[in-house]
Amino acid sequence: MENTIHATQAIVTLDVALPGIIWGWMITLNMWAKSIGTGVILVGAFLLYRHKKEEMPNLRWVMPLIAFVALNVFLLFTLVDLHQPYRMINIFLHPNWTSAITVGAWMASLFTGLITLMMLIGGLDAFPEFRRNCNMAKKVRGMSPLYEKFFPFVVFLAIPVTLYTAIIMAEASARELWQAPAEVMQMMWAALLAGSSALILVSGKWSKETRKDLALVLAVATFFSFMMYMGEYFFSFKSAEAEATLAFVHSGGAYNVEFWFGMVLGFIVPFFIAVGHMKSENKTLLKFAALMALIGLYMAKDVWLKIPQLLNLS
Amino acid sequence: MKLGFLVDLNLCMGCKGCEVACKVENEVPLSTWRLRVKYIDIGTFPDTSRSFTPLRCNHCESAPCERICPVSALHYLENGIVNIDNSRCIGCAGCMMACPYGAIYMDPETNTADKCTYCAHRVESGMMPACVVVCPVQANIFGDIEDDTSHISHYIMEHQGAVQVRKPEKNTQPKHYYVGGGTQALDPLAQERLEGYGLFNNVTHLKAIGDPHHSVLDRFLAPFESEEKYDNRSFIDFDNKEYKSELTEGDN
Numbered sequence: 001m002e003n004t005i006h007a008t009q010a011i012v013t014l015d016v017a018l019p020g021i022i023w024g025w026m027i028t029l030n031m032w033a034k035s036i037g038t039g040v041i042l043v044g045a046f047l048l049y050r051h052k053k054e055e056m057p058n059l060r061w062v063m064p065l066i067a068f069v070a071l072n073v074f075l076l077f078t079l080v081d082l083h084q085p086y087r088m089i090n091i092f093l094h095p096n097w098t099s100a101i102t103v104g105a106w107m108a109s110l111f112t113g114l115i116t117l118m119m120l121i122g123g124l125d126a127f128p129e130f131r132r133n134c135n136m137a138k139k140v141r142g143m144s145p146l147y148e149k150f151f152p153f154v155v156f157l158a159i160p161v162t163l164y165t166a167i168i169m170a171e172a173s174a175r176e177l178w179q180a181p182a183e184v185m186q187m188m189w190a191a192l193l194a195g196s197s198a199l200i201l202v203s204g205k206w207s208k209e210t211r212k213d214l215a216l217v218l219a220v221a222t223f224f225s226f227m228m229y230m231g232e233y234f235f236s237f238k239s240a241e242a243e244a245t246l247a248f249v250h251s252g253g254a255y256n257v258e259f260w261f262g263m264v265l266g267f268i269v270p271f272f273i274a275v276g277h278m279k280s281e282n283k284t285l286l287k288f289a290a291l292m293a294l295i296g297l298y299m300a301k302d303v304w305l306k307i308p309q310l311l312n313l314s
Numbered sequence: 315m316k317l318g319f320l321v322d323l324n325l326c327m328g329c330k331g332c333e334v335a336c337k338v339e340n341e342v343p344l345s346t347w348r349l350r351v352k353y354i355d356i357g358t359f360p361d362t363s364r365s366f367t368p369l370r371c372n373h374c375e376s377a378p379c380e381r382i383c384p385v386s387a388l389h390y391l392e393n394g395i396v397n398i399d400n401s402r403c404i405g406c407a408g409c410m411m412a413c414p415y416g417a418i419y420m421d422p423e424t425n426t427a428d429k430c431t432y433c434a435h436r437v438e439s440g441m442m443p444a445c446v447v448v449c450p451v452q453a454n455i456f457g458d459i460e461d462d463t464s465h466i467s468h469y470i471m472e473h474q475g476a477v478q479v480r481k482p483e484k485n486t487q488p489k490h491y492y493v494g495g496g497t498q499a500l501d502p503l504a505q506e507r508l509e510g511y512g513l514f515n516n517v518t519h520l521k522a523i524g525d526p527h528h529s530v531l532d533r534f535l536a537p538f539e540s541e542e543k544y545d546n547r548s549f550i551d552f553d554n555k556e557y558k559s560e561l562t563e564g565d566n
Contacts, residue, residue, distance in 0.1 A: 009356075009504075009505075009506055010354045010355065010356045010365075010498035010499075010504060010505040010506065011354065011355050011356075011505065011506050011507075011508065011511075012352060012353070012354055012505050012506065012507040012508070012512075012517055013353045013354065013355045013364070013511075013512055013513040013517075014352065014353035014512055014513045014514060014515065014517075015350070015352045015353070015507070015512070015517050016347050016350045017345065017517075017518040017519055017520045018416065018518075018519055018520065019410065019416075019419070019420075019519070019520050019523055020519040020520060020521075020523075022407050022410050022411060022523050023407065023411060080530050080533075081406070082404050082405050082406055082533070083404075083405025083406075083407070083420060083425040083426065083524050083528070083533060084403065084404050084405040084425055084426060084533070085404075085533050085534055086534075086537060087385075087402070087403070087404040087405070088404055090384075090385040090402055090404055091384050091385060091404065094385045094386055094402060095384070095385070096383055096384055096385060096386040098380075098381045099381065099382050099383060099384040099408070100382070101382065101384035101406060101408055102384040102385075105384065168382070168408070171378065171381060171382045171408075171412060172378075172382065172408070172411035172412050173378040173412055173414055173484060173486075174378070174411060174412055174413055174414040174415075174416070175411060240503055241503065244503055309411075311502075312416070312502050312507055313413070313414060313415060313416030313502060314352075314369050314415050314416040314417070314480075314502055
């Protein structure tokens with residue numbers, strides 16, 4: 001060893017086994033699903049602002065349904081990742097308000113509750129024959145006007161629910177790669193990317209113009225996400241630990257291939273397809289781009305979550 | 315009162331007595347540690363030296379683990395110790411992600427986070443932490459850093475200019491000091507940690523966080539299962555059959 005290690009370099013010769021990746025694929029899935037859950041609401045609100053409801057006949061129930069499924073996946077994997085899942089209740093019984101995990105859990109629970117109500121109202125209104133004589137269904141149908149009243153608040157709440165994970169990552173001060181300003185923007189772009197992609201997949205019967213807008217959101221989100229990842233990946237953070245993390249990945253270390261697959265599949269290819277769609281419509285190709293974007297987003301998030309955990313802290 | 319710790323690395327001889335005392339005092343399970351002594355070899359043969367660095371929780375005044383803990387399982391005691399209440403911990407591992415010193419582990423027996431508490435239970439009874447008592451060269455110095463007459467305060471004042479903390483740039487205000495340590499001893503980025511290369515053991519990474527036999531399903535079923543005979547040996551790669559047969563024979 002003495003011939004290959006630089007004279008001034010120190011080598012650890014006796015130590016305990018250190019932990020490897022602590023937050024793994026379940027947290028990636030958690031973040032990815034939350035991006036879809038909040039993203040469909042944000043993008044749905046944008047579509048409702050730009051277009052008439054008649055152009056998107058099923059949006060009223062499809063949007064909260066997608067959000068409901070995605071948010072439940074998010075909540076399920078949040079719970080499953082805990083080593084003591086039943087003690088999740090302590091977040092509500094003994095909250096520590098300086099923790100973004102606590103604030104996020106409260107907001108996400110409220111958000112999911114409202115989305116559940118919107119889904120029930122939207123679904124029962126869209127299918128009036130379903131459970132026609134059921135008392136509960138009648139009550140929910142009676143609450144129909146609440147949907148439109150809740151919606152602006154739900155859209156507003158979707159923003160902090162999207163962003164709080166970035167603050168958790170910022171509070172994880174041992175991992176310098178996760179810088180709050182960059183992560184906040186990444187989370188927002190990820191939500192817009194995932195939301196537009198999910199809505200593209202169900203937009204078959206919607207007007208041409210709405211799909212054009214979805215393609216626009218997808219193109220903008222993939223472009224800025226890609227730019228941010230490139231900036232973070234190649235250029236200095238001016239922090240020793242972040243530099244060391246990136247140097248490891250740059251040198252062909254673990255997750256290098258997954259990262260570039262994510263960049264190409266998730267951002268570059270969907271960007272060009274979405275831009276192409278705005279010029280001449282191709283529904284199938286746009287759906288393919290949406291699917292690619294969702295897969296690529298998962299890969300990019302997975303890499304960014306795991307690589308700083310490869311660095312030994314002590 | 316603000317309790318602090320100082321290790322004089324000039325005195326430490328790497329006997330690992332503190333590590334063993336900590337394990338025994340706090341019943342720290344195998345595969346985990348509250349206090350460890352790391353050996354670092356510096357230089358090129360024949361001009362080499364070996365340094366020993368005891369590493370434990372820094373009991374930061376601005377502790378990121380306390381801030382991120384969603385249920386206040388990690389909390390400050392009045393004497394400045396960052397304590398942990400395992401019965402409240404939900405096992406989210408947020409503290410493990412936040413601690414810049416990698417001082418928190420997931421206990422494989424309780425599946426909750428745990429760490430050095432400066433032996434808060436001993437301190438409460440007027441005793442010194444186990445690692446301090448056992449150190450044969452008195453390299454571990456523990457006391458009230460707000461008391462100008464305490465041993466630790468004197469030591470800090472006598473060694474002004476040579477007292478260091480780990481990662482001061484994190485602004486965590488650690489209450490754990492070192493005397494006589496260079497960058498190579500205290501900064502993990504200044505050391506090379508080669509997987510599988512070691513003096514008496516292979517330097518490795520853990521294969522699991524917490525109990526390796528505690529799958530996702532087990533986490534939910536655990537409260538409904540009867541308590542099994544547990545032994546620390548099951549957490550390492552020993553052939554456990556022999557031990558199990560011993561147990562069976564004992565039962566007979």
